[in-house]
Amino acid sequence: MADRHNRDIDRPRAPLPEPLPVPTVDAHAHMEIVTDAAFDSKEVEAVIAEAKSVNVDRIVQVGYSAEQSKWCVAVAEKWNTSVLAAVALHPNEAPVVADLDADLKVIEELAQHPRVRAIGETGLDYFRTPPELRKRQQDSFKWHIELAKKTNKALVIHDRDSHDDVLSVLLEVGAPEKTVFHCFSGDVAMAKLCIERGYILSFAGTLTFKNRSIASRNRFAISCAGSTSRSWKHSGTDCKHCPRHGG
Numbered sequence: 367m368a369d370r371h372n373r374d375i376d377r378p379r380a381p382l383p384e385p386l387p388v389p390t391v392d393a394h395a396h397m398e399i400v401t402d403a404a405f406d407s408k409e410v411e412a413v414i415a416e417a418k419s420v421n422v423d424r425i426v427q428v429g430y431s432a433e434q435s436k437w438c439v440a441v442a443e444k445w446n447t448s449v450l451a452a453v454a455l456h457p458n459e460a461p462v463v464a465d466l467d468a469d470l471k472v473i474e475e476l477a478q479h480p481r482v483r484a485i486g487e488t489g490l491d492y493f494r495t496p497p498e499l500r501k502r503q504q505d506s507f508k509w510h511i512e513l514a515k516k517t518n519k520a521l522v523i524h525d526r527d528s529h530d531d532v533l534s535v536l537l538e539v540g541a542p543e544k545t546v547f548h549c550f551s552g553d554v555a556m557a558k559l560c561i562e563r564g565y566i567l568s569f570a571g572t573l574t575f576k577n578r579s580i581a582s583r584n585r586f587a588i589s590c591a592g593s594t595s596r597s598w599k600h601s602g603t604d605c606k607h608c609p610r611h612g613g
């Protein structure tokens with residue numbers, strides 16, 4: 367299922383870690399990319415079983431297109447004790463789909479499904495989207511925020527090189543009660559602002575990229591750990607897009 371997000375890169379699978387001490391949710395997974403298989407396949411069953419073997423007993427399968435969001439709902443229906451779904455058009459998809467209105471209609475219908483617990487991933491990505499397409503991307507983000515509020519579901523945000531505009535759109539439209547930044551990539555000041563506003567941040571391998579100096583990485587980690595101590599902590603693997611480390 368190759369697309370504009372380099373999702374066809376053949377990145378080797380990480381070895382299984384030690385089992386986690388408590389049952390844990392992987393809040394951001396793309397199992398169709400890891401398996402390249404049908405929602406009801408043995409391959410998907412194996413991924414769910416492997417996750418369970420290390421105490422990850424729930425997986426949120428996250429959407430990025432109308433067609434793939436149908437896969438998300440189907441897998442959450444099939445594995446209805448271990449998988450939940452999120453549905454959306456990814457910010458890199460929304461500006462380039464052939465019929466945006468038709469795709470948004472599909473997402474709106476899927477969002478009503480009881481196994482769908484979040485709207486995402488949506489947001490802004492100025493790394494991959496040229497300036498002339500950003501208005502379309504912003505409009506899609508706003509539409510998804512409204513859908514999350516209307517359906518009373520969590521909002522899952524993808525934010526790449528667009529921190530200021532993501533924050534201002536959330537203020538302008540009004541963030542849903544549960545707003546999650548997946549693979550948070552902002553700085554300490556942004557993290558603090560998000561926490562003040564009650565957003566949930568997921569920290570992943572992007573924090574360890576080499577272009578952050580060791581000192582700034584350490585300061586960031588310590589500062590975020592302190593800031594989030596009384597707040598939500600959560601993470602998602604984004605299998606297999608979030609890097610496991612910065613190399």
Ligand SMILES: [Zn+2]
Nearest residue numbers: 487524548549
């Ligand atoms: Zn993302």
Ligand SMILES: [Zn+2]
Nearest residue numbers: 394428487604
């Ligand atoms: Zn993702």
